[in-house]
Amino acid sequence: MSRTRVGEVLALVQRFVGEAESDGSRLVVVTRGDMTLEPDPATAGVWVWCGSAQAEYPGRIVIADVGSHDDVALAVASGEPQVGGVRRPAVRAAAVAVTSEASEPQGWDPEGTVLITGAGGALGTLLARHLVTEYGVRHLLLLSRRGRVGSEELADELEALGAAVTFATCDVADRESLSAALAEVPAEHPLTAVLHAAGVLDDGVVTALTPERVRRGSCGRRSTVPGCWTS
Ligand SMILES: NC(=O)c1ccc[n+]([C@@H]2O[C@H](COP(=O)([O-])OP(=O)(O)OC[C@H]3O[C@@H](n4cnc5c(N)ncnc54)[C@H](OP(=O)(O)O)[C@@H]3O)[C@@H](O)[C@H]2O)c1
Structure with a gap:
């Protein structure tokens, strides 16, 4: 389509x-x-x-x-x-x-690196904090187009909680740039999980939407992360 x-x-x-x-x-x-x-x-x-x-x-x-x-x-x-x-x-x-069964926290490898795309955004920030405090994640690669800019406070908070935080300045829809960011993941802390929270939000009630707003908000950029959709 x-x-x-x-x-x-x-x-x-x-x-x-x-x-x-x-x-x-x-x-x-x-x-x-x-x-x-x-x-x-x-x-x-x-x-x-x-x-x-x-x-x-x-x-x-x-x-x-x-x-x-x-x-x-x-x-x-x-x-x-x-x-x-x-x-x-x-x-x-x-x-x-x-499922009605409460699921136990899964065993996240504390030595593995977890990549969060859109990490500086509302969802990415929540995810990063949750992974560190609830799942013991200790190595985070936080990726967005602005990188560290605007996320200093989050980095300080996560580091105070014992996590090592690395930023990647990268457009996740740019394959080469994404490959370069992934190549920086150290061998001793290999990539073990990717959480995709990057996206551009432009929501509104159905009658207020236009094709341009739909393009900008949902379908404008296709993630190069297979099987991942932002909204
Ligand atoms: N917040 C909610 O309650 C909610 C609920 C359901 C679905 N969603 C969806 O989840 C996604 C994130 O929502 P949000 O509320 O966290 O949005 P947000 O606060 O605007 O954050 C979006 C993040 O994605 C990054 N980003 C955007 N395009 C990118 C790209 N091409 N490459 C790399 N990073 C990119 C932005 O940083 P840069 O601009 O620096 O790249 C920012 O850090 C959106 O698609 C939204 O529609 C959100």
Whole structure:
């Protein structure tokens, strides 16, 4: 699915929710990117903000990822608001299973380096602090385009807690720059985890979005970290 198509879907959803006569009817947004496997960035983006649109207009929008248009009715009949991987005969709801068992903290290797992209941001800061205080992580590589600038306080705090903090000034969507940053990870503290929190936030209610805002906020930059999506 192309970015142009993302804008077209946005316009369609906006028209639907804006039309009085559409009250009581449902809009079914159909994708064919197999969301449960390896979606392309635009399909993933449509799924994410359609999820927000569903929250704003409960019961009025269904999003279904199907193998063929013959499967659309099957997806709608499931009664789920988000249906992924509809490939006859199976229908998989895109609901996230929540376990009731409290999970014990996993054993993070204190000798390993944990990379956090977008580390200077709201989520990255929380993640870094949480990993150090709750999981005993001791080697952090904090990556963002501004690097250390603006994150001195965070670095001081983490270092006071016993962590060694290294900054990388890098655009995570720039493959060469990212490779260079990863090459700096010392062999004695190899990379053991990557947490991807880099992203550009430009959110708003569905009727206030424009293709440009969607591009800037969700799909403008594709991460070079495989399988990682920011929003
Ligand atoms: N905050 C929330 O409650 C929340 C909830 C759900 C989803 N999200 C999503 O999570 C992501 C992060 O949210 P946030 O609230 O933490 O945003 P934020 O406070 O704006 O932080 C974003 C961070 O990402 C970095 N960054 C942006 N583009 C980058 C790039 N190309 N390469 C490297 N670093 C980059 C920024 O630093 P530089 O500008 O220096 O690069 C900044 O450190 C966003 O995509 C957001 O939509 C956030």
